[in-house]
Amino acid sequence: xxxxxxxxxxxxxxxxxxxxxxxxxxxxxxxxxxxxxxxxxxxxxxxxxxxxxxxxxxxxxxxxxxxxxxxxxxxxxxxxxxxxxxxxxxxxxxxxxxxxxxxxxxxxxxxxxxxx
Amino acid sequence: xxxxxxxxxxxxxxxxxxxxxxxxxxxxxxxxxxxxxxxxxxxxxxxxxxxxxxxxxxxxxxxxxxxxxxxxxxxxxxxxxxxxxxxxxxxxxxxxxxxxxxxxxxxxxxxxxxx
Numbered sequence: 001x002x003x004x005x006x007x008x009x010x011x012x013x014x015x016x017x018x019x020x021x022x023x024x025x026x027x028x029x030x031x032x033x034x035x036x037x038x039x040x041x042x043x044x045x046x047x048x049x050x051x052x053x054x055x056x057x058x059x060x061x062x063x064x065x066x067x068x069x070x071x072x073x074x075x076x077x078x079x080x081x082x083x084x085x086x087x088x089x090x091x092x093x094x095x096x097x098x099x100x101x102x103x104x105x106x107x108x109x110x111x112x113x114x115x116x
Numbered sequence: 117x118x119x120x121x122x123x124x125x126x127x128x129x130x131x132x133x134x135x136x137x138x139x140x141x142x143x144x145x146x147x148x149x150x151x152x153x154x155x156x157x158x159x160x161x162x163x164x165x166x167x168x169x170x171x172x173x174x175x176x177x178x179x180x181x182x183x184x185x186x187x188x189x190x191x192x193x194x195x196x197x198x199x200x201x202x203x204x205x206x207x208x209x210x211x212x213x214x215x216x217x218x219x220x221x222x223x224x225x226x227x228x229x230x231x
Contacts, residue, residue, distance in 0.1 A: 032216045032217055032219075034219050036219075036222075041224075042224055043118060043120070043206060043222035043223050043224040043225055044206070044208075044220075044222040045118070045222070046219050046220070046221075049217075049219050051216075051217045090159065092219075094214075094215055094216040094217070094219075095214075095216055096216075097216075101172065102147075102164060102166075102171060102172045102213060102214040102215060102216070103149055103161045103164055103172055103174060103215060104161075104215050104219070104220065105161070106151075106158060106159040107158070108158040109158060109159075
């Protein structure tokens with residue numbers, strides 16, 4: 001069965017600092033990978049996704065993530081944090097081709113705090 | 117506005133009662149997925165409907181059921197409610213029968229409080 005592990009339930013950075021949110025997945029075949037962001041009292045919004053092709057994926061709001069098959073990782077980064085980046089971030093995995101299942105499996109989330 | 121509409125936004129009810137949560141998917145999307153979000157369990161997949169038919173089941177309790185209507189809106193029915201059912205319930209939609217390559221568009225959720 002597929003699973004997602006987000007390392008660190010809470011990450012704190014200063015404004016302007018590098019943001020690194022970690023995600024590791026478990027899958028027997030190359031999966032589809034996603035990062036979502038949830039602001040308070042809102043639904044989840046897609047930040048970026050990896051399906052096939054280039055392993056470095058760029059998303060909205062300056063975020064990017066790199067798919068590393070050898071490390072089974074899909075870490076999310078942003079070079080310079082902004083106060084508006086404070087939110088909860090979820091990594092999710094979708095079944096790979098020829099795998100059963102249709103739904104995304106989510107990690108438990110990482111809360112990002114940004115201080116001035 | 118994501119295009120996925122969930123009503124009501126908030127619901128407070130007593131133990132033992134039954135409630136219905138409603139979701140209208142984004143225009144053109146055929147699949148609706150229901151998730152439960154709680155502090156201890158995170159986001160748990162409950163059930164998926166695709167073009168009116170049940171497509172996949174996750175960790176959905178027998179007290180819960182769902183359906184998707186011809187106009188593609190979906191309802192999640194929760195009965196014999198317990199305190200532990202208090203959570204945020206999200207609906208998400210995707211264009212096809214699988215979210216593999218597309219991901220989801222989420223609604224803003226229904227916060228259910230059971231007292």
